[in-house]
Amino acid sequence: MDYLITHGARADSIAHLAWFSTAVSVLVILIVTALLLVGIFRRRDLPPPALPGMAAIARPQGGISWIYVGVGITTVVLLITTFWTFATLARTGPQPGPAAVRLLITGHQWWWEVRYLADTPSDEFTTANEIHIPVGKVVEVKLRGDDVIHSFWVPKLAGKTDMIPGQENQTWLQADREGVYRGQCGEYCGQQHAHMAFEVVASSTDEFEQWRQQQLQSAPATSGAALQQGETLFDSRCGICHRVRGTIAGGIVGPDLTHIMSRRAIGAATLPNNRGNLAAWIADPQHTKPGNLMPRLDLSGPQLTLIRQYVETLK
Numbered sequence: 001m002d003y004l005i006t007h008g009a010r011a012d013s014i015a016h017l018a019w020f021s022t023a024v025s026v027l028v029i030l031i032v033t034a035l036l037l038v039g040i041f042r043r044r045d046l047p048p049p050a051l052p053g054m055a056a057i058a059r060p061q062g063g064i065s066w067i068y069v070g071v072g073i074t075t076v077v078l079l080i081t082t083f084w085t086f087a088t089l090a091r092t093g094p095q096p097g098p099a100a101v102r103l104l105i106t107g108h109q110w111w112w113e114v115r116y117l118a119d120t121p122s123d124e125f126t127t128a129n130e131i132h133i134p135v136g137k138v139v140e141v142k143l144r145g146d147d148v149i150h151s152f153w154v155p156k157l158a159g160k161t162d163m164i165p166g167q168e169n170q171t172w173l174q175a176d177r178e179g180v181y182r183g184q185c186g187e188y189c190g191q192q193h194a195h196m197a198f199e200v201v202a203s204s205t206d207e208f209e210q211w212r213q214q215q216l217q218s219a220p221a222t223s224g225a226a227l228q229q230g231e232t233l234f235d236s237r238c239g240i241c242h243r244v245r246g247t248i249a250g251g252i253v254g255p256d257l258t259h260i261m262s263r264r265a266i267g268a269a270t271l272p273n274n275r276g277n278l279a280a281w282i283a284d285p286q287h288t289k290p291g292n293l294m295p296r297l298d299l300s301g302p303q304l305t306l307i308r309q310y311v312e313t314l315k
């Protein structure tokens with residue numbers, strides 16, 4: 001989350017300006033403190049009092065020149081900061097070239113819907129809370145808000161852009177090196193705002209393409225009585241809110257679960273995606289993320305196991 005050490009063109013120019021203004025601010029505090037201490041402790045020979053017991057009123061010579069110097073230095077520093085800010089805006093605003101990947105990201109309380117856009121509809125798909133991008137390529141990001149205002153923020157790659165209901169904003173990203181970058185909602189949006197996070201996985205073009213092809217697939221048909229039972233239960237208890245492409249589960253209230261097992265985390269980067277956390281989440285999502293919009297479904301132990309086993313096939 002450290003925004004002063006960045007790994008993408010867009011965040012880099014913001015970071016340089018941030019370092020400059022931080023350095024200037026620290027310098028100003030040091031200089032003012034030093035001058036104050038000098039003012040306090042410097043001995044000065046005052047003229048003798050005109051009346052016994054009274055201090056003389058005297059205007060010390062040369063004080064006004066400090067004001068001129070101070071105003072001069074401040075003006076220069078502010079002008080530098082102003083033009084540097086203009087230059088940074090010019091560099092970070094417009095997208096630097098054609099996009100290799102186009103995304104439409106919608107902020108929901110409290111998770112991220114991520115749609116990969118394409119010219120051919122069959123090349124489009126929807127996922128959630130984990131964004132894969134090819135390294136070194138420009139990624140165009142359209143942003144929408146579903147319920148309240150959220151803000152899309154990946155500190156190491158780009159500054160914040162708001163996601164506003166009824167309005168489409170646009171931003172772009174570019175990662176200079178492979179890695180996993182954490183993103184966070186940057187605009188207070190309710191009870192679970194702090195647990196509205198996501199991850200950007202930047203990988204080589206080949207790896208990205210492999211991931212994309214895999215995400216385009218529908219869920220495989222289930223085989224075996226237990227898994228089929230799990231799927232039926234899932235369809236009736238979960239399918240109203242979650243979509244699993246290739247099945248009758250078609251809900252869009254919650255994240256698309258077609259490839260949930262390919263994701264590193266659940267609950268919008270709240271818990272690592274492993275068997276224990278997955279079971280705990282399905283059993284009682286309100287325990288780990290109180291107030292989130294997936295209700296506790298009061299499943300029996302065997303039902304929970306059947307559903308969990310089915311969900312684990314969604315790779």
Ligand SMILES: [Cu+2]
Binds near residue numbers: 110
């Ligand atoms: Cu939010």
